[in-house]
Amino acid sequence: MSNLGFALEGAWKVLAAGLILGAGLPALFALGIRALAFGAGGDAEVNGGRPHRTGKVMAYALFAIVILGVLLGITFIVASGFGKTISFEHIVPTIVDK
């Protein structure tokens, strides 16, 4: 296979991972902020409304997912510094030798 083939093969994977993590996590974060505003009620939203407790709970759940994603990123940086990488083979990310 030529260099171009290898590059395109890699590019698809990077694009897919990028969309899930790079656009998906910010979208969850945005949802979290929306939920937070929903939870605060009043002038936090353009159309007003009463405060909702569920909004707050949802918001923090969403933020927790985002933080997990970020932790995964940090783990990967640190692991690759030590010559390790993260394997997604068993769904749950595990640190393995490169």
Add this chain to the structure above:
Amino acid sequence: MILALVVVTALGFDFTNGFHDTANAMATSIATRALRPKTAVALSGILNLIGAFLSVEVALTVSNAVVRIQNPDGTPKESLTADGGTALLLIVLAGLIGGIVWNLFTWLLGLPSSSSHALFGGLVGATIAGLGWAGVNWNGNGSKLDGVVGKVILPALISPVIAGVVAAVGTWLIYKLTVGVAQRFTENGFRWGQIGSASLVSLAHGTNDAQKTMGVITLALIAAGDWTDTGNIPFWVKASCAVAIALGTYLGGWRIIRTLGKGLVEIAPPQGMAAESSSAAVILASSHLGFALSTTHVATGSILGSGVGKPGAQVRWRVAGRMVAAWLITLPAAAVVGALMWYLGSFVGGVAGAVVIFALLLVLAGAMWLRSRVTPVDHNNVNDEWDGEQPADEPRVPAGTGAA
């Protein structure tokens, strides 16, 4: 003697690498005022320092991607190490000078060009001059993504597009999802998200880029016979590289920060967060998959994408065009400088030759620094409006009385 010059020059390159690339992580946070300019560069500098120390793995074979001056195990080619390694040291020195000169020149123009391309370009040029065309690894051996084409050119074409698409999708989603939420909630929340994602980019930058310089210095040490272990890097090399890149980052390439933060797109916090998340995700995903790329290209692509994705945002394509032009000529231009330096150095010969090209580097760097003082860009005016005249008598805090 030559070895000392190589080490100093390599650290110098590491330093320019740092201040050239501060913008990649922090331009958006500075432009949206999520962080004060000085705070942003300090944060980025510290994270780069940490990142550099985290890179325990040895990047000794970094030059193998583009030139053939090393064996696969990282030791220098025997033909180049006769005579105390002078032949190899001169190639590396000329290559590093090519990289630094190009980095400084693009900084003067405020263009975010890739530091890795500048380094590779300089090495390629010096190798062509020293060993001929066959000394360059153009296309790899066909078994994996390798060579100048596979490791440098293709990723440079592909990665900004990927980052741009991801950032555009992210921006679009964020704006769709937060319709109807009061601005004080979105602004504040996304500022935090942005700081977090930008920090991730800084950390990744420290691990990736400082490693390259560490590899180059260790290669020079081995060539000169001062180090033999190809599995480890001397601690002082690691420490000095980490400090050099962190100091460079802290100094801040304000000209480039300004171009990326204000020149391409007017960035709002949600866009900044989308852009930095996209950069972080693309950088980490590709290093996971062994896909070499430049932080600069990714960051620029992401910022452009965040402009495309926001409904009604304006993108200054003319500025973007200038950047792309700079990317295209980075490799050949640094190569030309590297080659010229090699010819000059080998014409004078020996230690004197190395001293002459090193002195020339100092002169060129000094001249460009003086030129930059004519129209200074620093933390005081980094966020000024991009378009429109800045009246000369506008009251402005003079440089030096600020937080500096």
